[in-house]
Amino acid sequence: MSYEIEDKIRDECGVFGIYMNYPATLSDPAKIAYYGIFALQHRGQESAGIAVSNGQYIKVYKDMGLVTEALHPETIETLQGHIAIGHVRYSTKDNSSLINAQPLALHYNKGMIALAHNGNLMHDGTLRQELADDGAVFHTTNDIEIIANLIARHSKNSIEEAIIKCLPIMGAGFALLVMTEDSLIGVRDPMGIRPLCLGQSNGDYMLASESAAFDTIGAKFIRDVKPGEIIIIDKDGCRGRQGIETGKKAHCIFEYIYFARPDSNIDGINVYQARKELGRQLARENKVDADLVISVPDSGTPSALGFAQEAGLPFEEGLMKNRYVGRTFIKPSQQLRELGVRLKLNPVREIVKDKKIVMVDDSIMRGTTSKQIVQMLREAGAAEIHMAVASPPTRYPCYYGIDTEKPEQLIANSMTEKEIEDFITADSLYYISKEGMIKSLQNDECNFCTACFSGNYPFKYENNKKP
Amino acid sequence: MSYEIEDKIRDECGVFGIYMNYPATLSDPAKIAYYGIFALQHRGQESAGIAVSNGQYIKVYKDMGLVTEALHPETIETLQGHIAIGHVRYSTKDNSSLINAQPLALHYNKGMIALAHNGNLMHDGTLRQELADDGAVFHTTNDIEIIANLIARHSKNSIEEAIIKCLPIMGAGFALLVMTEDSLIGVRDPMGIRPLCLGQSNGDYMLASESAAFDTIGAKFIRDVKPGEIIIIDKDGCRGRQGIETGKKAHCIFEYIYFARPDSNIDGINVYQARKELGRQLARENKVDADLVISVPDSGTPSALGFAQEAGLPFEEGLMKNRYVGRTFIKPSQQLRELGVRLKLNPVREIVKDKKIVMVDDSIMRGTTSKQIVQMLREAGAAEIHMAVASPPTRYPCYYGIDTEKPEQLIANSMTEKEIEDFITADSLYYISKEGMIKSLQNDECNFCTACFSGNYPFKYENNKKP
Amino acid sequence: MSYEIEDKIRDECGVFGIYMNYPATLSDPAKIAYYGIFALQHRGQESAGIAVSNGQYIKVYKDMGLVTEALHPETIETLQGHIAIGHVRYSTKDNSSLINAQPLALHYNKGMIALAHNGNLMHDGTLRQELADDGAVFHTTNDIEIIANLIARHSKNSIEEAIIKCLPIMGAGFALLVMTEDSLIGVRDPMGIRPLCLGQSNGDYMLASESAAFDTIGAKFIRDVKPGEIIIIDKDGCRGRQGIETGKKAHCIFEYIYFARPDSNIDGINVYQARKELGRQLARENKVDADLVISVPDSGTPSALGFAQEAGLPFEEGLMKNRYVGRTFIKPSQQLRELGVRLKLNPVREIVKDKKIVMVDDSIMRGTTSKQIVQMLREAGAAEIHMAVASPPTRYPCYYGIDTEKPEQLIANSMTEKEIEDFITADSLYYISKEGMIKSLQNDECNFCTACFSGNYPFKYENNKKP
């Protein structure tokens, strides 16, 4: 086990929690959490962990790798209790060590506590230093440890009050699960940037990053946790309480574009339908003379289907994906990403040969992958390749829990659309408009964070935050 | 390492071999073999192995798991030589131990030899006993060891002659790679049941189960190895020789239906186009009143697209697949298969709700998975579920290298189509006709093995073979 | 990795630290620390770890098992820096999890810090609660984390001042190494209960629990660290400073009897000579009519040799030890201890048959092992077995860093010597007298802690300490 403590960590993750009053067997909560985070595996493949409470103490197990690699049946059997929380995370650069895996289990003045979150803490540098100046020590470079210290310092009274006191300090951009020895608490940031929802099965309440996790384990989705809301689940049942007031919603629009599962519903919108509508809108905005539509699988497929339907063109699986590799977005180094394209995607020559093709993808980050795919298609004999992107140019970094590229690595940060078209060697390149994107997703209850496209950060980002 | 030696083993596998006269570095052949079998990972996820020859001796490394799990970078670096063969296999029941992994490297009277194959040996019981009566000992229960012993006993002269002498004994249903210290040899069974093809890159010849392996590593497909043909690759280049005469071709039709990658071409037919045409033919044969077409991903998708296009219905991704689980066909026990469906597939409620749906799958084995999917769709609100199957009822076991169910476990072996429809609780059930299937695939050069549908085994199966 | 956080942990451990101004290669400090703790392996076989500082940050690696199991060559290579500290510890009951392994590396308000210690903290329960009430969170149940928090809270000024402020709080019974990004600090408790000494090689200073560690790596022993002294090693060299005044020394007498290596010198006394003199004194106090003297290997051998020489009897290796098992004192459960005797020791029948034997051991804890050995010797034909123990009856628990049995498990706590003699079925039983023990060891500079024999604890033990 190697612990190297680095400057900073930022991660997209998945969380799942369950409180069972009367589990059939004491390993049931851990098992359900196992399947819960398995269903959220797309939100993080680097490490997986589960913590359980048996009412008296908390036990945690976590390891590097996929859920099925990190957590073995015999391990799950040892995690006995009536409450469980689980976590999956993905690696960012060189921070991928076990020490930073979650849940984090700790002793504090009221006993034991375990925490797991998706997102990141605003002003983490300042908060960390303030705590250190007050005598705190940190084992990790993970935000969750800062949150744990904040909560511990405000825990004179109940844990609920402690969390409420900490909320104004914690900024925006997180979904947090807190398990004490006898309760499960969920908190969503004041703007609802990161998703969190409440479910139920046989009278037992649970919390998850995405609703698809409930489907997988046969539970019912109840509702999304409201921005700034605290959900407390204990022996008396489940109750919500507005932990902090907030005037403005800012749901992360990238969850709909890329991150979430298509079979999840987030804040009232089904992700698959959202992606399909983005594709339709893209087709409405851009008329392309083509023979067929293909997608960059898997995330581009719903938009490609929408595009094809709107444009009246046939959809084909023109690129075959090797199912045994992860997502482009996740693999860390530049070199591996380029190698990855060859390993991951292969054109079906018989489909693309001599054809004018519209290729739909969800987004473009660095552009290098798109370039390689265009070239592979051309080598396979495609006559024309028109790339259609179901999101606007990604120009700005995310500070709310998604580890996008540094600005200078985002191709749209330094190139015009025309230059990108040339770079990726496509015959033409189409992005959906910002307005078209919002129109595709809009419903009356939602406002979105579109900072990665617009640079308008809904929550103030201060200078001391980033190196 | 646990060795338990069982009665019998049967497996679908993938093989890849390369001969490089002047590798840039001595680990290049192993690296290319690594990517070659990585591209064939769908043919076997249980174990992976690579053997290399440096002209003087052969070294082999193999382990349980996926290619990326079994073979680490540091391992590949130690596999130095100019020839390499790789193998992936999948587990059958409880035979999944390392001892049965391939390639198998051995000493024989001419030096060292390594073997890897896809398929299985006819009359293996008899051959094994005959060899044992003659003093042979066996470390494994794998057919490849029988083949190795046969070759060793006929190796007075060249290895090529030894293989030719063994071919009449070996029956049909295999693709075999043999690596000696200074040559790479590929052999395809007399009827060409299992696929094997020849590729080239920068003057270096290679052999693979499927053409997609060549695409992945940037090599060119040259041609399929002919039934009964022996390909010898050595310092003098590559030459083919008819090892055994054969009047009749019998290419496994299930490779097109399910096993092979859609981006592979086998014996002149592109798999994706074949599947799509099966879907079209299915739609031609069966007019269904429906709102949309969905597939059981991923193998059912090309046929579903063909069906949708022919029927003029929209195609939607109505079932979302968790990309972090393997294929139904592969997981062994009944219990895990049923659990697997929930874990693997989830309906997109917003797409299927109140809709009349055609659900296309490539085949039905036990029927239990189909039943669960139908029920999940119904719970998600689908109004009608019509199941369309892009292959005829599977009624008979395969003795040529695919580990299908035992006959009594194949639902079509004991139920009529109507009974199956009831069992899976679909509103209606449609199979493609045998004639329609052949018509969809037929080209002038090919004849297929359709034994799993018809019971007409192209190569005689003798009583002493199966328990 | 399983973290279960238990009530309390108590351990005997070994520590080693080195500061190199100009290491030949940056992995040299880690390598020397590796060999340093390897030489101290007898002080703890449960886990091993090394932390290094490169002047800017600290990196740590630790794992369960022996030094050679936990720390691999490739791991050591990654531990680059100019300062290193290492630690070995042994398991107590069910606390044997990686989370409690040392060194502990942390961030605090001045940067990074790593700590490793041998011993335990007085009043740990109270200190822990006080810190928690002030907002501290704890990842482990290890005393070292309490010490880290204490130091962090007093670190307004230098680390040296912080340690000095903490010393009065920390009680007695520890040897502590603290590594900051640019210094190595050693602290010995105010009474010098646990050993710590200073060495040097090629101008580089080092600290170790025992002098034998210096011999192993070819360094020179300089002197013992004084009770209450702080040794600071940094770019300006090495200097000592009395951190806390103390009137009374209380060196642990059990280090001489059992714990330390015979080739170590502690506080001016060579352990081998001390043990031999204990054996001589034992012989002087007890005249036994016997044919030969044997020892319970290995720790009883020097005393047995002393006894034999004083008594004029031949010494023989009457009990053969399987070198592939650990020490009796260390294996946890009652059942394994009994099983262990058979596995570990075997009489040489030809030596003991028909003989009157004096069997010398260093101490008796539960008595069960002695009983089994006596019985094995009798089965092997020994005519008479007289047991001579080179320490007085062990009646009281240790609260200064040795995990002795609970009082009720110590046979001398509830039985008279005569009853013990009967229990172990020896023909006679002799303990050295307390006075004889002190006389054997006494030099002018030393006073000892003999609490485990006398119950006179040199440092006050308060009620809130133990459950």
Next chain:
Amino acid sequence: MSYEIEDKIRDECGVFGIYMNYPATLSDPAKIAYYGIFALQHRGQESAGIAVSNGQYIKVYKDMGLVTEALHPETIETLQGHIAIGHVRYSTKDNSSLINAQPLALHYNKGMIALAHNGNLMHDGTLRQELADDGAVFHTTNDIEIIANLIARHSKNSIEEAIIKCLPIMGAGFALLVMTEDSLIGVRDPMGIRPLCLGQSNGDYMLASESAAFDTIGAKFIRDVKPGEIIIIDKDGCRGRQGIETGKKAHCIFEYIYFARPDSNIDGINVYQARKELGRQLARENKVDADLVISVPDSGTPSALGFAQEAGLPFEEGLMKNRYVGRTFIKPSQQLRELGVRLKLNPVREIVKDKKIVMVDDSIMRGTTSKQIVQMLREAGAAEIHMAVASPPTRYPCYYGIDTEKPEQLIANSMTEKEIEDFITADSLYYISKEGMIKSLQNDECNFCTACFSGNYPFKYENNKKP
């Protein structure tokens, strides 16, 4: 798992077998075998394995490392049956791969068979080639696979007859265990070079390399297996049969000098007493003016005690051994051996300072270790160091199962005793005489193989054997 097949393998090993008619639980035979080979751990630390038969098939587990590392409790539980054989071996150079570990389990024409042996096969090269020419293939480079093939080829009738037919082919220098599905067979080579003995406990018979294995598990030694004898244990009990006639005994004298445990009795001689008598004889032959006697622990200690008693000098533990390292004889590379001495041994300065010392060791191979020890003692202040060796100069390699150095690496092969004395920088050097050695060991029933000292090989060694 890496298999690299090398030219040749030669090993010293330990074997243990048990046949239980009515085991209390089906894992008892494996457990007893586990403790049996644990007691024989000194005969091989590289790999460990156990095979069991349940009357119908044989299962085997083996892995690299010590018994406790290679075989875990959960593994042992899966090894169910009523017969078990176990094996430990040690590494030779680069042959230390799992493929060469034992027992070897195989299918042959009568079912399954498992084999384990200590020793090596004469004429292995010739035998191997003859078998290969007859069609045999070899998975390993281990002699045991040749033996298995020989037996399989002669197994028309019973396994017993097959072994008898093979004995004349197999030469001398081995102890072999063969387990079939329903019997346990032990065979000792015609001259009894390698040890093998028969034991019993509760009516169950067992076989082991050394009698100490029986002591450890609480069984009784019955007798040594006779040279050329076959012991057959099955449901009808235990019977011996002379498998091959032999005129001359040639028990390996090095078993007494170094290899065997001192608490074992081999062919009527207790090893401890033998070593002690060697020491006495050494003292009789060489009068040394000295203050004390020390040993090179642990193997030199009995001889040192004998020397001290005979010479009337005190014996002291002047060199402390780190118990956490293996034996010099076993570690492979030159560099590690030299490093090993520092890590393994440390002088007790207070004992040796200003003293004239006799240092007794069992033997000298390369001399480099002796040289380093002499130098360490001198640095520790010893006034004079006189080295006394309890065996004659080792000049010739062993071809009967011990992996001694190549002749050119044996210091006595190229240097006179005086030159060796200079090389190791001792003040004087004494070897026991060949006559003195024989005299020390001689009893009426035994004749010894002293080839490593005399070059008189009792069994003819042919040219084609060694490279």
